[in-house]
Structures are given as structure tokens and as C-alpha cells.
Amino acid sequence: MFNKEMYSLGSKRSVIRELFEYGKQRAAQYGADSVFDFSLGNPSVAAPDCVNSAIKELVETLDSAALHGYTSAQGDFGVRRTVAEFLNEKYSARYSADNIYMTCGAAAGLAIAIRALCEKGDEFILIAPHFPEYNVFVKAAGGTPITVPFSDDFQIDIESLKNALTPRTKAVIVNSPNNPCGVIYTQKTLAALAEVLSEFEKKFFKPIYIIADEPYRELAYGDADVPFIPSIYADTVLCYSFSKSLSLAGERIGYLAVNPDSQNARDLYLAIMGAGRAMGYVCAPVLFQRVAAKCIAARPKIEEYKVNRDFLYGALSEIGYECVYPDGAFYLFVKAIGSSAEFSEKAKKYGLLIVPADDFAAPGWIRIAYCVDADMIRRSVPLFAQLYNECTQDK
């Protein structure tokens, strides 16, 4: 009757969204205090002050057509120039406005970039653990996702990745700081990846792109360094979102940046414009294009996330859970006791909404989003202890 894949995608929700909806229902039924929702990466830290003041300033100073009317499909020229200049200054890069394509957030950027790159039968390499929607976007574009398993330190397992490359490989999706495990790929890891990909480019006489999915770029704790991938490997498309850096997840604003030094950069940009058009993206939301440009250097108070990370990592480790220490993003990756699905189901009884990581290509693990109220985390600890006891007694 309808498109089977779309129906199946719509009726079997992403496990994250499923928990998010369950949490809303439980809160309505038993009260908000009975829900410990660690499911969704919805920033808890307020947007930096400049966001709301930029909104007010724009509303008060621009005339209505300039404020709310269409921009070019690729985004307002001034906004794109601001993004390019920001990247150039920060990373000694040489982007121009014409390399930047404003998107409705990172999901749109990824879906568009994949659609632009993908010819029938192309393979896209995903590195476990990874965001589940990569599979959705690759399949929707007619490509085949190939997942490389993770190594013990959650850096990229270069040997496995090398073995996964074929003449049909079109791109590798790299996500650092990583959702779900919070690891940041090191300069060494990325240099090794670049070397392998460059070899294969020469061997197959065709480019292999990195799609660098970087919504968490600004969420790195302490001295953690987040290497800039386009400087390490030229054939990189950057996929950025302001969702986390400006705490604007629902406003849907981000950008794709095609490295001017990448192969066929101009043609890739045109294919991106075509893919955006085919998927109904007319232009990125205009008010937030301008807000993002005005606040491009602003950062949220990531100290709040850091406090949450330190507390939760400490508390769960002390209970006995095996946790990956996160250098960035706002997720704690924890080994499930038993299967992740069963463990997540048991947790629900306590009101703990934690995401089984099977769809992240990491069965046996669960993801805890700590971009939440600090007090909720504190109140959840005894429940995590009870859950631990229940699960270890079962064993």
C-alpha cells in the first residue's frame, strides 16, 4: 500500500525516540519525579545568553522580509561567509562561503551528504559504536552500510577498517567526540585512518570521502583536543550542528562544509545542493541561520556537563558498573549486565530510561545521556544500585 521501508521505519521507531515517548507517558501518569530520562541528547544546559539576545535584536532591527523570507537554497551569503571565516581562523583552513551549505541540523546534513555521494551499490563504512540513523540514511540513499567493530580502547580499529574497504566504498562516517561512547579520536588514530584511505584512493583511482559528523566538536572536557579532520585528510565533508554547542537542538540549524582542497569539491557541492532540493530542503531556517552566525563563537556552560560526567562516572563505577570514560559529548557508555535490551527493560521498572546500544552496533552496552538535571542524576544513583543488585543476583 505505502512504501514498505518508510512504513517500517515509521512504525518501528528509533529505540531512543521510543524511550523518550515512554518517559513522557510515564511522567504524565506517575509524575515527573518518577522518570529518570537518560534517553535523549537534548541539551540541559541553557543556550548561551547571546542566543536569545540575538533573536530579540534580529526581530527588532530587520524588516519582516529580510527577517523571515527565503534565503538562497544554500543559505544566506553573509552567514556562510561568517562560518567560513570562523573555520579558517580557528583551524587555518581556507573555506569560502561557496563551500558552506547551511542545513536543518546535522541529521539533514548527513542525509543530504550521503544522498549526494551515493550511487546505487555504494558502500558507506560506519565505525562502531555509532549513531543508529547512519544506517537509515545510507539505506534510504540506496547504499549499503558496512560496520567496522570497535576496538578495546574505542579508538578506530584500523586493521578492521582496512579490511572493510572495497572498490565500492564511497565514504567513511567518522563521529568524534563520539556518540554513544564519548571517546575522541586522537591525532594518531586519524592520521592512521588518513593513511589507509589515501592508499586506497591511489589503488582504486577514486576518492573515498570522510563524512565528519561533528555535533559534539565543542563538547570536549578539560584539555581534550579534538583534531580537525579536514587538515588531516583532505577529502572530508564536515557535517556540523549548532544543536549542542548553542543548545538549540529543536531549532534545526547546522552546516555542511566541503573542503576546498578535496577532490571534485565544486561538483560535490553541486550534488549536495541537488540532494537538498530533492529532499524538500528549501533553505535552513532563516532566523536561526542568523542567530548561529551571530553566536558562532559562543559556547554553553559545559562545566555543568563536566560535573555530571564526573559524578555519574564515579558513582556508577563505584557501584560496580563497567563504564567508558568520556572525554567529550554528553553520554556515558556502560556495559549492560546481560543483554542490553533486557537490561534496559529492567531499568524501566525503576524509571531509569537508558538506551540499549544494539542499534549503535554495540550489543551488550547501554548509553546514558547525562545532559540532564544534576539533581535527577543524584536521585538516580540508588536506583542504579538496586538495578545492579537485581541483575547480578539474577546471574
Place this chain on the structure above:
Amino acid sequence: MFNKEMYSLGSKRSVIRELFEYGKQRAAQYGADSVFDFSLGNPSVAAPDCVNSAIKELVETLDSAALHGYTSAQGDFGVRRTVAEFLNEKYSARYSADNIYMTCGAAAGLAIAIRALCEKGDEFILIAPHFPEYNVFVKAAGGTPITVPFSDDFQIDIESLKNALTPRTKAVIVNSPNNPCGVIYTQKTLAALAEVLSEFEKKFFKPIYIIADEPYRELAYGDADVPFIPSIYADTVLCYSFSKSLSLAGERIGYLAVNPDSQNARDLYLAIMGAGRAMGYVCAPVLFQRVAAKCIAARPKIEEYKVNRDFLYGALSEIGYECVYPDGAFYLFVKAIGSSAEFSEKAKKYGLLIVPADDFAAPGWIRIAYCVDADMIRRSVPLFAQLYNECTQDK
């Protein structure tokens, strides 16, 4: 190298966007006064006051996570309920929040609905003259667009449409008030359409949907009545946008409404959710979801468009142009002198940016968007007269 269709779509821009970009370049070169940009449907009438006051109120009253965080993929529940109640009260319909899916404008809504409906080989009927992107969205979903030619009065040619129906027909896209010709389909036309489609549903034992693309619903002049299609034909998906009714074209906010009385309504809604997900739509921009709900009954000052319509229709008719009298939307449809492409090219020399309607399945016609400054229209009339003289002397 890249996806061929996407590259081709990106490198051959829509003719409208091409003119829009040309206009911006010409303005930069010769000054804004030298450009008479009638190319784009970018509302010239300011957003109703409630839009900016709703923005300020929301920014001042909601906390940051509620204001800028994710909503459910289908949109905030309260917003969807407001939309449903508005439709129910105005059209004696019986929508619930669960029939409403908030979208990033009408283009996203169309692309999503078509993707949700389309199985390989399905046919979608377009009625000339029509918005060119319908072709793009249908092809991107793997379907085949079938265009029905227009009749002399620009109502739907029911016989032609009947002849175009096949067992593979999945949907008919109906756009009223019409872009580009400004005609509103009458109750009689739509009843005849409904009768034909109902017959075919019975004959083929399967639903044929109407996708009612209605961004111009509120832009009807004088006493013109815009019939509500779901009341005439149950198997209708409404695709609405606030772009024109609230003058918010760049903010990308609209909705799909699946008629609860349509066949397989719940499953279609799920397929829509799946299609949105596959295409990278996480949720519609959240601030403007709430703004739209707060301003749902607001209307722009369409008197300004009406003044433009009356003046332009009068002036061009007097010069000698053959024009379709528009009852709605903000476009004047004019017979080109010679081929529309040549005519549009000649017009560019005068700085007149008018859209050849070949891509609207109406070769020999051009579209003039009169959602522009009234003074620019007045200043353009002598140029339209010169253009007319040049073209008729050529003949």
C-alpha cells in the same frame, strides 16, 4: 563520481532560483533600482504583528530546554492539537493531534508525503500548470510523474485526468489556489474530480490519494471561496505551510494532516513518520512550531497583494498582454510573446525577472510574482510596455 541525478539537480537549478540569483547579482552590479524581481514567491507583506510578539513572548517566558530543545519527531503535542482544533472548527472536520505531522514547510511536507506513499513504479498525477518541484519530489521517491494538460479556464480537465488514471496511480497532487496561475478550483471541479477518483478506487480496489498542496489557502481575494478538499474527497492528505499566511517563508514551518476518515489513515501517518526520518527531518523548527500555533488564526494584510493584483492585471492587460485573472495566491500568469524562454530572456535586458513556465508544464506562458513592492510594480509598467513593443515588432 557522485549521484548523477543529484548532481544534475544541483547544477541545473530551478529556473526560479536561477532568476533570483541573477537578480541578486544584477542588483549588486547596477543597483537595486535596476532589478524588477518578479521571480520568487517571497512574501512582501510583513508578517502579522503577532508573529514577532509571539517570538518575544516565547523567548521571555519559556526556559531554554522547552524553548529550543527537541520535540517529538511529529511535532509538539500541544501544537499539533491546536492545528487539529483549528481545522475542526473552521471546516467541521475531526482531526486529532495524531493526524498532524509538523513539517519544515510545504516542500518538506510534499517530499515526505510522496516518499511515504510511493512504491517503485507508482504514478503521481500532476495537473498543469503546476509547481516544477513536484516532478523532482516524485522522481526522487522512485515514482513517475504524469502531467495532465490544462483546460481553457485553467480548472481541472476532468476527461484528461480520467484518461491518465491507471492501476499504478498512487496519488493526484492538487494545488489550489494555484501556483502559477492563481486559479481556485471550484466546488464543482473538485466534486467531479472526487467522483472520478472514487470510481477508480472501486474499480482497482485500492485507494488513490489526493495530496492537497495548500500554501495559498488563506490568500483568496474578495469573496473567492477555497473549498476544503478533505470534505469533498476523504482520501486526502493536506499539505499546509505558514510561509505565505504568516509571511514566514524562510522559517520553514508547515504541517501534513492525514484525514482520519481516509483509508489506512494510521498506517499512512506511520509511513509519513518513517519518510521524514529517512530524509533527516528530526522535528520541525521548534520556536516556529509554537509561533505558528499562537498565530494560527492570524492573516497577513492581503489587501496589499490585492492592490498589486488589480493594478498589474489592469496595466498589463491594457498594454495588450493576455493574462489569467487570479482569484488567489500572488502570481499573475501571462501569455508569453514567442517562446517563454526567449521572452523571459528578453525581459531580463529590461531588468524584468519573470519566470518562463515551461517547467510548470505550461510552455508559452510566464509567471509574474506580485508579492513585491507596489512601487516597483508601478515603475515596471513602462518596461513591460517596451518589452511588448519589442516582441510584437519582432513578429
